[in-house]
Amino acid sequence: MIEIQSQMSERALELLSLPEGHPCFLLDVGCGSGLSGDHLTEEGHCWVGIDISTAMLVISPVPDVALDREVEGDLVLGDMGQGMPFRPGTFDGCISISALQWLCNADKKTHSPPKRLYTFFSTLYSSLTRGARAVFQIYPENSEQLELITAQAMKAGFTGGMVVDYPNSTKAKKSRFKNMKGKSVKKTRDWILEKKERRRRQGREVRADTKYTGRQRKPRF
């Protein structure tokens, strides 16, 4: 069990495609006992973990799992469906191993899974830096669940797709990785303005910047 978790964390980190040799500031959603976080530490990154379970993180008389394990990441007790309590542009990347499916269950009558999913994804999106990625490992119960998750993530601004490892395996280990990239950098107005500046510096002839710069054109263009 621990080995599988460890492998999944390794795979998630791989999918994050962080620049080589750069220590990054990452978020581990549903970090639990810190198993996945350990991997981040091993690769030289600094991370913050958030989990709803006190038993895992532990702030009670029950034996501490994460604290006992002397986890390097900074831990926060929180409910992902209530939103990420971080400032915009905080993290260089996010991983989440086997945690997202919890948002799909309505534990209380007042909980609406789509709303909680959207709250989670939209606040996560904002807490990531431009171009940062979020990788989620999940075991979806069915395709409806997967669609629900994808829909809310897209609504929040994420783009990306799914990577299915071992699609032909009939054994229970059907592990699906969702690889969602936040914030496409190209073609935004800022990017266009920067590019024009660059070309001016190169001495090229560039049109003036107006309110029409970067504006969405009609389809016939």
Add this chain to the structure above:
Amino acid sequence: MKLLTHNMLTSHVKGVTKGYPLLIKATEVKVSEVEFNPQFVSRMIPKLEWSALVQAAEEVGHLNDLPTELLPDYENNEEFLRKVHRVLLEVEVLEGSLRCPESGREFPISRGIPNMLLNEDEA
């Protein structure tokens, strides 16, 4: 809770617009040794709210000689980076609470872990 994390934490209670920075009331603080990585510290500095960091360091009694304003050309100033490293990663609040500057709502910190769970009416 490290001060680096604190610098990023805000109150996400429904209706609160200025839930940052959270005011620290620390009853137990720990200082440990963490490997110094100048590249990481240098990269994190632009992300920080400097005044909030200074305020937080003061609240936990570890301001020492940390400058109140960011020094220009800090990337090459090792002494400065070490001071920042110490405040960001080596000082930890173990017990205490975080208070929202707008609503006064308190988030307790126990065993180094801040409790950001919201009540039904706050989410």
